Structures are given as C-alpha cells and as structure tokens.
Amino acid sequence: xxxxxxxxxxxxxxxxxxxxxxxxxxxxxxxxxxxxxxxxxxxxxxxxxxxxxxxxxxxxxxxxxxxxxxxxxxxxxxxxxxxxxxxxxxxxxxxxxxxxxxxxxxxxxxxxxxxxxxxxxxxxxxxxxxxxxxxxxxxxxxxxxxxxxxxxxxxxxxxxxxxxxxxxxxxxxxxxxxxxxxxxxxxxxxxxxxxxxxxxxxxxxxxxxxxxxxxxxxxxxxxxxxxxxxxxxxxxxxxxxxxxxxxxxxxxxxxxxxxxxxxxxxxxxxxxxxxxxxxxxxxxxxxxxxxxxxxxxxxxxxxxxxxxxxxxxxxxxxxxxxxx
Numbered sequence: 107x108x109x110x111x112x113x114x115x116x117x118x119x120x121x122x123x124x125x126x127x128x129x130x131x132x133x134x135x136x137x138x139x140x141x142x143x144x145x146x147x148x149x150x151x152x153x154x155x156x157x158x159x160x161x162x163x164x165x166x167x168x169x170x171x172x173x174x175x176x177x178x179x180x181x182x183x184x185x186x187x188x189x190x191x192x193x194x195x196x197x198x199x200x201x202x203x204x205x206x207x208x209x210x211x212x213x214x215x216x217x218x219x220x221x222x223x224x225x226x227x228x229x230x231x232x233x234x235x236x237x238x239x240x241x242x243x244x245x246x247x248x249x250x251x252x253x254x255x256x257x258x259x260x261x262x263x264x265x266x267x268x269x270x271x272x273x274x275x276x277x278x279x280x281x282x283x284x285x286x287x288x289x290x291x292x293x294x295x296x297x298x299x300x301x302x303x304x305x306x307x308x309x310x311x312x313x314x315x316x317x318x319x320x321x322x323x324x325x326x327x328x329x330x331x332x333x334x335x336x337x338x339x340x341x342x343x344x345x346x347x348x349x350x351x352x353x354x355x356x357x358x359x360x361x362x363x364x365x366x367x368x369x370x371x372x373x374x375x376x377x378x379x380x381x382x383x384x385x386x387x388x389x390x391x392x393x394x395x396x397x398x399x400x401x402x403x404x405x406x407x408x409x410x411x412x413x414x415x416x417x418x419x420x421x422x423x424x425x426x427x428x429x430x
C-alpha cells in the first residue's frame with residue numbers, strides 16, 4: 107500500500123470517528139425540530155405548519171404578524187418531541203413604528219399537547235396543556251405590577267387554568283424578568299432549556315454573543331411527545347413579530363436510562379395557585395385635581411351667592427312697589 111493510500115485511509119477513519127463522536131455528544135441539533143434558512147422547499151415548509159396571518163414571503167424571516175391591529179399568527183412543528191431533556195433556541199425580532207410607549211401585544215413560544223389552535227393568548231389557545239414562554243410587549247399593561255415591559259414569563263398549565271390577559275398573566279406565572287428586546291438593530295435570541303426537571307430561560311439581547319439568565323425553576327414536570335411552536339398577536343396596539351430561526355438541541359445521552367414520560371401531567375413544584383381576578387381600585391385623586399375641584403367649587407358657590415343676592419334684591423324692589 108502506498109503512502110497516499112495510507113493517508114487516505116487515515117483521513118476516512120478520522121472523519122468516521124469524528125462523526126461518531128459528534129452524534130454521541132450530549133448536545134446536538136435535531137433537524138426535524140429546527141427551522142433555519144432556507145425555510146421552504148417549493149411551496150411549503152417541511153415539518154412545519156402555519157396559521158393565521160403568518161407569511162413566509164422570502165427566506166429572511168417568518169412574519170407572524172405585521173405592524174397592524176388585530177392580527178394573529180403562528181408556526182408549529184409537525185413532529186412530536188420525544189427527547190426528555192432539550193434546549194430550544196429562538197432567534198426573533200420585534201419591531202414597529204408605534205409610539206415608544208404604545209406597542210403590543212407580544213409573542214409566545216410553546217411546548218404543548220395541542221398545535222395549530224388559534225386563540226386569545228398571543229395567537230394561540232387558552233387552557234393549554236404544557237409550557238408557554240410569553241414575551242409580553244403590551245406597554246399599557248393592566249393592574250399594578252412591579253415590573254416594566256417588555257417582560258418575559260413562564261406558565262405551566264395542565265389544561266385547567268386561564269391566562270388572565272387583564273393582569274398580563276401575573277396571577278399564574280412561575281417566574282419572569284424584564285427584557286428590552288424591542289426595536290433593536292441587531293439579532294436577539296432566547297434559549298429555553300429543560301434538563302432534569304429544571305427549566306432555565308436565558309436571553310442574548312445585548313449583542314454580546316453570550317447568554318444571560320432570565321430565571322431558573324426547579325421541579326418542573328413536562329411530558330414527552332408535545333409540540334413546539336411560536337405565535338404572536340396584535341390588538342389595539344401593534345408590532346411586527348418575526349421568527350428568524352428555531353433550533354432544538356437534544357440533551358439526552360445514549361447512556362441515560364429509558365423512561366416513559368409521555369403520560370406526565372404538566373406541573374411545577376413551586377407553582378402558586380392562581381389568584382382570583384380582582385378589579386383594579388379606582389385611581390386616587392391627585393393633588394392637582396383636588397386643587398382644581400376646590401377652585402371650581404368655590405367659583406360655583408360665588409356664582410350661586412351672586413345669583414341669590416340679585417334675586418333677593420329684585421324681590422325686595424317688587425315688594426316696595428306694592429306699598430306705593
């Protein structure tokens with residue numbers, strides 16, 4: 107065998123070993139659950155379905171909604187996720203021409219039992235079963251909050267709980283963090299990692315090519331066999347919601363014990379029971395308003411007094427004329 111043949115055999119062996127090592131690592135991308143450019147072949151997107159106002163007009167982005175009122179759109183993976191441990195990375199963009207403090211409503215990333223279900227929760231169904239990560243941009247939020255918008259939060263639902271839009275979901279959320287991801291001129295990302303019943307949500311929205319933890323929740327129970335998706339909605343306020351890429355990484359190791367988790371009911375160990383919807387208290391009257399009300403009241407008293415005096419004088423004059 108010549109030297110060149112030895113070199114060729116060695117290279118082939120090295121390549122085969124490298125491929126084998128790659129697939130035995132604990133972290134590799136699953137193509138059937140990922141969505142990267144080019145998105146479509148022919149007239150459809152393989153293994154993905156869209157609903158509502160979602161359009162794929164080119165190979166640059168998937169537009170869930172335009173910057174117009176009253177739109178809903180979503181995109182859903184058609185293959186159920188069988189991995190027990192996984193990480194979902196989504197490259198997205200939220201932008202619009204609205205006032206700096208008036209925009210909405212936001213988008214959601216899902217891992218749920220049902221797919222392609224239109225509804226009022228950021229473009230998908232209420233009373234869902236599974237996990238939702240909400241990227242809420244509705245700046246004119248309802249109710250007293252201790253955070254600003256945009257805001258990222260997580261909700262686990264077993265199909266029985268209502269997402270309260272009037273309270274931005276704060277009554278049923280597991281955790282959340284503020285994240286200023288809107289109208290940025292660089293790429294923005296969110297990572298949702300579920301490993302050993304720990305849910306970690308991180309962001310890369312500072313153009314530093316590094317993840318920053320948003321929150322971590324232990325004791326989260328999620329079944330296998332659910333579907334991943336993304337949806338968005340607009341209402342009286344609007345924004346453009348784009349998905350640029352979705353990448354699903356399998357974190358399971360070949361040595362992990364096989365476990366049937368398909369029948370697990372979604373739950374979280376530290377989940378607070380949903381609170382009743384309580385209407386907001388009427389806003390207190392400011393000092394300026396009190397002053398204006400006081401001045402207006404004094405003016406009305408003066409007017410009434412002047413009118414009374416004029417009426418009294420006229421009546422007195424009439425009475426005097428009767429005696430002469």
